[in-house]
Amino acid sequence: MGNCCSSDFWCPRSYEIAVSSSSSDTSPRTRNRYNPPPMPLPSSKPARPPQFPPPKPPPPAEISPILDKPFVDITSIYKLDKELGRGQFGVTYLCTEKSTGLKYACKSISRLKLKHRKDVEDVKREILIMQYLSGQPNIVEFRGAYEDSNNLYVVMELCLGGELFDRIVAKGIFSEREAAVIFRQIVNVVYVCHFMGVMHRDLKPENFLLVSKEANSPLKITDFGLSVFIEEGKVYKELVGSAYYVAPEVLQRHYGKEIDVWSAGVILYILLSGVPPFYAETEAGIFEDIKKGKLDLESKPWHSISGAAKDLITKMLDRNPKTRITAAQALEHVWLKEGGEAPDQPIDSAVLIRLKQFRAMNKFKKLALKVMAEKNLSDEELKGLKELFNNIDIDRSGTITLEELKNGLARLGSRLSEPEIEQLLGAADVDKSGTIDYMEFVTATMHRHRLERDENLFEVFKYFDKDGNGFVFLDTHTSLLFIVKLSDVMNGNSSTSCLYTGK
Numbered sequence: 443m444g445n446c447c448s449s450d451f452w453c454p455r456s457y458e459i460a461v462s463s464s465s466s467d468t469s470p471r472t473r474n475r476y477n478p479p480p481m482p483l484p485s486s487k488p489a490r491p492p493q494f495p496p497p498k499p500p501p502p503a504e505i506s507p508i509l510d511k512p513f514v515d516i517t518s519i520y521k522l523d524k525e526l527g528r529g530q531f532g533v534t535y536l537c538t539e540k541s542t543g544l545k546y547a548c549k550s551i552s553r554l555k556l557k558h559r560k561d562v563e564d565v566k567r568e569i570l571i572m573q574y575l576s577g578q579p580n581i582v583e584f585r586g587a588y589e590d591s592n593n594l595y596v597v598m599e600l601c602l603g604g605e606l607f608d609r610i611v612a613k614g615i616f617s618e619r620e621a622a623v624i625f626r627q628i629v630n631v632v633y634v635c636h637f638m639g640v641m642h643r644d645l646k647p648e649n650f651l652l653v654s655k656e657a658n659s660p661l662k663i664t665d666f667g668l669s670v671f672i673e674e675g676k677v678y679k680e681l682v683g684s685a686y687y688v689a690p691e692v693l694q695r696h697y698g699k700e701i702d703v704w705s706a707g708v709i710l711y712i713l714l715s716g717v718p719p720f721y722a723e724t725e726a727g728i729f730e731d732i733k734k735g736k737l738d739l740e741s742k743p744w745h746s747i748s749g750a751a752k753d754l755i756t757k758m759l760d761r762n763p764k765t766r767i768t769a770a771q772a773l774e775h776v777w778l779k780e781g782g783e784a785p786d787q788p789i790d791s792a793v794l795i796r797l798k799q800f801r802a803m804n805k806f807k808k809l810a811l812k813v814m815a816e817k818n819l820s821d822e823e824l825k826g827l828k829e830l831f832n833n834i835d836i837d838r839s840g841t842i843t844l845e846e847l848k849n850g851l852a853r854l855g856s857r858l859s860e861p862e863i864e865q866l867l868g869a870a871d872v873d874k875s876g877t878i879d880y881m882e883f884v885t886a887t888m889h890r891h892r893l894e895r896d897e898n899l900f901e902v903f904k905y906f907d908k909d910g911n912g913f914v915f916l917d918t919h920t921s922l923l924f925i926v927k928l929s930d931v932m933n934g935n936s937s938t939s940c941l942y943t944g945k
Contacts, residue, residue, distance in 0.1 A: 508553070508562055509569075514588040516595045522548060528841060528877075537597065546585050547601070547664075551594040554837040557845060564667070569596060571640055571666045578634045580627045582651075582664045603652025603659045610713075611798045615788050618751055621713050622777060622784035627661040628709060629778065632702045633769035635669070641698070644668040645705035646684045647712070672699055685728045686718040691763055693729055700763035703772065707758025714747050714789065716796025719759065725868045735761050743790035750777035751784065824884065831883050841877035842867075 516522070523536040532551035539546065556562050569587045576584035583599035603609065606624065610616055628650065635642050642663075649665040668682045679695040689704035691697040711719045719738065720731040737759055738744070739752050754777050757767040767775070776783050834850030835842050842850070848863050858866070870878045 508556065508566060508594055509587055509589045511589075513590050515590060516548070516588050516593075519588070520546070520548060520597065522550075528839070532593075533839065536600065545600050546597050547599065549596040549598070551596070552837040552839060553589075553592060553594060555839075555843055555845065556594075557849075561845070565594060567671075568666050568669065571669050571671070572596070572598065575634065575638060575640065575666075578638070580631045580660060580662050581634065582662045598664070599653075599662070601651035601653050601662055601664060603654045603656070606647050606650050606652065606661060607712075607797055607800075609652055611794060614794065615791070616794075617784075617786050617788050618714070618748055618777075619784040619786045621710075621751075621789070622782065624661065625706075625710050625713060626773065626778055626780075628706055629769055629772050631663045632706055633773060635702065636672075636699050636769055639672045640666075640669055641672050641678075642666065642669050642702050642705075643682045644684060644687075645702055645709065646687045647709055685725045686720065688729070688732060689763070690732055690735060690761055693733060698763065700766050700768075703758050703766055703769055704763075706769075706772075707755055710751075710758065711755055712797070712800065714751060714755075714793065715743060716793040716798075717800055726865075743793050746790050748777065748783070748785050750775075750782075754778060827884050828880070831880050841879050842883060843877050847878070 519541075520537040520539055523538060526534045526536055526547060528534070532549050532555075534547055534549045537546050537548035538544070551565060556565060569584075572582070572584040573587075575581045582601065585597040585599070588595045588597070610624075628645070632642070632645070644665065644667065645663075649663055650661050651664050652659040652661055670678075676698075678697050681692060681695060683689075683692055683701070683705065687705040687708045689697060689701040692701055708719060720728055722728045722731050737756070739747075739755070744752065754767075754772065754775050757775075758772065760766040772778055778784070831842070832838070833853075834846050836846055836849075844864060844867050847867055848860065851858060851863060867878060870882050
């Protein structure tokens with residue numbers, strides 16, 4: 443079979459020329475026959491249009507190094523509004539989705555803070571875990587993650603109901619049954635995380651927010667910055683968590699998912715008594731108290747707390763992680779389960795007073811430190827410290843992280859080891875936020891003897907004692923009062939006292 447053309451448009455026409463069948467035919471007729479020269483073949487093919495080089499493709503979008511997808515201008519999707527809070531790595535804003543008008547929370551993380559591979563891996567893991575757990579009860583809804591040349595953005599459900607302890611204090615009265623309803627949601631978070639193969643590693647009241655200001659608003663956990671996927675058989679050794687809530691095995695650097703149950707047990711202890719089970723003025727002191735492990739369930743108000751509640755606390759704060767109750771078992775405990783035995787009578791009002799004190803003390807400490815720094819440092823000294831702070835705070839976030847502190851001290855020629863720098867940050871971080879703000883930085887640089895002199899403590903007291911009556915009444919919207927020693931605030935020896943009614 444020969445080649446075929448689908449149309450004679452592309453096939454040249456043939457011109458037949460008669461010839462003799464004999465190749466030896468030499469007759470004059472044949473020899474002298476006129477053979478016309480080849481003729482150009484007619485063509486009906488139209489002329490081709492002039493050819494131009496194809497247009498250059500648009501330059502490829504710049505791929506983000508953290509999310510491995512193109513950069514996105516977050517402001518084209520969301521309008522960033524007021525600041526909601528600050529954390530160790532970033533700032534959280536209220537944001538509005540332009541296409542729908544719906545409001546969310548947007549956590550902005552400066553890429554300048556993610557200098558090392560581990561920092562990037564930690565953030566990527568946090569986003570992955572949030573996305574993985576999104577949709578589960580009592581876990582904040584993940585909306586999306588975006589990146590531009592300066593920042594990483596994580597958009598999530600907006601929780602406007604405030605922190606758990608603030609709600610309890612504002613309510614003014616609550617019962618064990620109400621505490622059980624609240625605490626069941628916290629334990630459910632632990633159960634869901636463990637069931638889905640996640641260890642949270644930083645359970646604390648500050649990480650739980652109420653979705654709305656409605657009376658029965660659900661509680662949701664909003665932070666997974668230290669969370670990891672559980673690897674079966676792996677022993678974890680990294681020192682993580684927040685001082686009051688750290689399990690003893692974390693301090694021994696040999697732990698597993700059981701630490702989350704311990705941390706939840708500490709939260710329950712605070713809910714029912716108003717104070718943490720292990721307490722000291724310094725982080726090192728708190729750790730020592732945790733190691734000793736003496737659990738007080740005898741002093742006030744424990745005599746008025748039910749035996750079932752104390753039984754659950756004892757099982758959750760079991761120092762042996764192998765015999766410690768699991769989250770699944772805790773949910774079925776007689777005090778915690780739905781329709782359980784948690785009494786409905788109000789808890790001793792002293793608990794609310796102590797809980798209010800526990801929440802307010804860090805704020806009071808920071809204000810006292812601010813006053814003391816301003817009383818002891820000249821304008822020139824403060825100006826120099828502000829410049830030093832800004833030189834260390836490379837991303838201008840208003841807070842110094844551990845990484846920024848290490849780099850800043852290295853530039854100044856410091857030879858402190860990493861544990862020493864961690865200890866330094868822990869000592870300066872009055873509110874235990876994981877970072878140092880400007881006033882914490884200023885007071886940390888002041889020589890200790892300047893802080894602890896009685897005349898300086900008295901200056902602070904006079905600042906708060908506006909009417910000179912020997913007592914300090916700070917702004918309040920409740921009648922709750924409690925006594926704090928200013929010396930306790932500053933770790934000095936003064937016995938000056940003030941009457942504090944802070945929020």
